[in-house]
Amino acid sequence: RKVMDLMGFTEDEASDLVGMFSGGWKMRIGLGKVLCKEPNILLLDEPTNHLDLESVEWLEDFLRNQNIPMVIVSHDREFLDQVCTKIVDAEGGICSEYDGNYSRFLQLKKARMDAWQAAYDAQEKKIKEEKQWINKFKVKQPQAVKQRKAKLEKLMNSDDYVKKPPFFGKPFRFRFPDAPRLSPEVAEVKGLSHAYGNDAFKKTLFEDADLFIEKNDRIAVLGPNGSGKSTLLRIVMNREEPDAGSAEIVGQNVVANYFEQNQADALDLDKTVVETIQGASNGQSYNELRALLGQFLFKGDAVEKKVFNLSGGEKARLSLACMMLRPANLLILDEPTNHLDIPAKEMLEEALQHFQGSVVVISHDRYFISRVATTIVAIEDRKLVKYGGDYKFYMDKSKAVKEKVEARYVKGVKRIGAAPVIDLDAIDEGKKKKKNFGGAKTANLVTRKNKG
DSSP: OHHHHHHTOOGGGTTSOGGGSOHHHHHHHHHHHHHTTOOSSEEEESTTTTOOHHHHHHHHHHHHTOOSOEEEEOOOHHHHHHHOSEEEEEETTEEEEEESOHHHHHHHHHHHHHHHHHHHHHHHHHHHHHHHHHHHHTTTOHHHHHHHHHHHHHHHTSTTSOOOOOOOOSOOOBOOOOOOOOOSEEEEEEEEEEEEEOSSSEEEEEEEEEEEEETTOEEEEEOOTTSSHHHHHHHHTTSSOOSEEEEEEOSTTOOEEEEOTTGGGGSOTTSBHHHHHHHHOSSOOHHHHHHHHHHTTOOGGGGGSBGGGOOHHHHHHHHHHHHTTSOOSEEEEESTTTTOOHHHHHHHHHHHHTOSSEEEEEOSOHHHHHHHOSEEEEEETTEEEEESSOHHHHHHHOHHHHHHHHTTOOTTSOOOOOOOOOOHHHHHHHHHHHHTTOOOTTTTTBOSOOOO
C-alpha cells in the first residue's frame, strides 16, 4: 500500500485490472513492482516510451528523489537532461564518459570532437610534409631519409598516433513505394461515442465526436495517456467496434498501412531479420534492404539473428522497417518512433514529409510531430478538436502548452519550428514525367547503398 501511494494510485484502484490503465499508469505499476523488491540499483530501458508529458514529468521528479544509483537507456533527450548526472556515449564500438546532463554532454562532446579533428589535421599535415622531404632527399641523403622514415613509421604504429575521427556521411534517404492514387476523401469519424470498463467503473472516451480526413492530410492526434488515441485508430481500422456512431475509411482506392504499438507480435519468430525484410520487400535489391536495416540498427551479423532472439525494441524496429516497404496511400501510425535512435527518426521524418498520401500519427515525441504533421487533432472534453496548423501553431494557441514545452528545451538541440512545406503535387508530376523515360521499379526508394 505504501508503494501504491508513492505511485499515485488510490485504494479504489487497487483491484482494477492492469489492462484498464493507460501506458503512463502501466509504467507506474511496473516501477512499483520493482520498488517492492527494495533494489539497490535501478536499470531502466526506454522508460518514457508511450508516456505523455505529464507522466514523463512525474517520472523525472520521482527518479530525482531516489537515493540509489540508476542506469538509463533512452533516446528522450529532454528526459536525460532532467534526470542524468553522467552520460555514457556509445558510438562506433567505443564508450566515452561525460560528466553532467545531456546539455553539458553536447558541449563537451563537440569540444572533444573539434579538438580531435584539429589534432588529426595537424598530424596529417606534419606527416605529409615529412613524406615530401623523404621523397625529395631519398637520393641525396639516403641515411637521413632512412632514419626519418623509421621515425615516421614508429609514430604511425604507436599509441601517440591520432586516428581519423569518425565520419558518418550523408543522411540516409528513403521513399515509400508508389501506391494507387488516393481519392479526395479518405476517412470519416461521425457521431462517435465510445467508453470502456464495466458497470462498476466506466470511462467515456468519446462523446459525439467528428473528424474528416482528406487526401494528403498530415494529422497528429494529441491527448494525455488514457484519452483514447490508440482506441480511435483501432476503430478507424475496424479492429474495435464503437458504442455509437462510426469511424471508418470512406474513400475509393484507399490502401492503408497500420502500425500498432504491438505490431511486433505478428512477426514470424522462426525467420531471421534479413529473411523477414526480404519477405516484406517490394522489389528492392539486397543491398537496398541492407541499407534500410542498417538505419534501424541491424548491421553486420545482426541481420542473421532469429526474430525469436530479438528484444522487444528490436522487434518493433524490424516491424516498422517492413511496414515502410509495403505500398500504401494511407499510413496509420501509433507511436512509430519508440525504440528509434535520432538518425532513424530523422530518416522516418523525411520519408513521411515526402509520402504521397495521408498520414495519421500518434506520438509523444513533440519534435517528431512538429516535423511531420500539418494538422493537429486534440482530444479535448471527449471531442476531436481540429487545429488547422502544425504543432508550432498549436503551441501558439495554448500558452500553458507553449510554456511547458519551451521550459524543457535542451541547449544545443533544434527547437520546434514550423513544419516543412512539401509540394506533393509537384513531386507527383515529376514522377509522371520520369515514367515516360522508363527506369527501375525501385528507383528513388533507397538512395544510398550500404551493406550495413
